[in-house]
Amino acid sequence: MKRIFHLCLLVVMLLSACDKKEEIAPGEKPDERLNKTLTDYKNQLVGAENGWKAVLYPDGGAAYSFYIKFNANDRLSMLSDMNASSAATALESTYRLKAMQRPALLFDTYNYMHILADPDPSKSNGEVGAGKYSDFEFSFESVTPEAITLTGNLQGSRLILTKATKDEADNFIKRIAEKVKTFESINNFATYFKKLVIGNSSYDISVDTNLRQITFTYFEGTTAKTFTTDYYYTETGITFLTPFAVGGLNITGLNAIQYNATNRNISFTVNNVAGNIQESARPTRIDVEAARSFFNATGDDYLVAESGFTVNGVPDAYKVSSITNFYFVAFWPKYGTSNGQSYDIFGVVTQNPTSGQLTLFGPAAASRLTTDGRIVYTLLGTVGTQPAGVEAIMTPTIALWTNTQGFYVVTTQYGVDLVSASDGKSWINLYR
Structure with a gap:
């Protein structure tokens, strides 16, 4: 009987031990540790007496510099080198640190970083709907006393903060902006x-x-x-x-x-x-193969330009895009033949706004390839019916296209550029 009693007592003691929960010391719970980490990060951001230099590497390419001063009231002041004029204008916004999958730094009201991510191309000069594939919400990757590395939560941009000196706080963006301008x-x-x-x-x-x-x-x-x-x-x-x-x-x-x-x-x-x-006025070395490939193009395809020639740095200098109902320029090698002579066209395409019907008109010219890699066009006539009132636009355009010096051909990522061989100051961008 005594042995049975002792066994029962042992069972009761074991059950009591299983029911007893282990005490967790203050600050050791996951949420408490995370809150402490966020507090430490904020103290580090705010505690930088001269603020932070920052370089942001958008997923869309390139990089942009900033100067940021974080304040304890969850507000910040920011300068940027996005353009030379922005160096003089500080933007204020709010920020916060938040527990997400990892500790995160959020720039949660509009500032220069939002401009890079803005889907409106008039704001960012980026792509419609995407901007420059940049971020304004970041997760902490590494933290040292002098530098912080973060990664964008949406696009994966990289943001590196480095403690600034007093001189950098006053002049970092100002000096960079001078180089932007230069x-x-x-x-x-x-x-x-x-x-x-x-x-x-x-x-x-x-x-x-x-x-x-x-x-x-x-x-x-x-x-x-x-x-x-x-x-x-x-x-x-x-x-x-x-x-x-x-x-x-x-x-x-x-x-x-x-x-x-x-x-x-x-x-x-x-x-x-x-x-x-x-x-x-001319390339360092002429790409004869580019000219030959362009010259030998068949009439199965054409290239497009969004406007006319750039002349002396002025885009669409002769105002081709101002022609009523202008749609695009169609540059069409080997468009057709006349009396056994193959010809190219510099076609202006217009679109009827009601019916959507396309109409093409413009000069036709024979082309020849010179031994030094230039393409020269000789005017043969016109195709289509040229609208009234466009002579002041088309006359100089035709004269430039059929200049006796011809063009150098430059292969680009999307097509070719034709560059005037007479002085290198006139060109047109063509793409497929």
């Missing part, structure tokens, strides 16, 4: 071709200052190659997101950039070697 002076160049020269090496480049993208053209034997990289601005120049490495050169960016307005010339250094970007 480098974007390349848009003042009158010629299509821009030649980048470093020592004995020369390359044709094209720059899209909206996308912050630069393309180099170089040759491997007789084959033209292109290399494109995004870039972002620094306090001394621009840095390439992907270095351009060819012919013994490794160009990671352009430093100490300066603009000479008189000569329309941008000077810089690369690895302490002086260089410059200058206007050029």
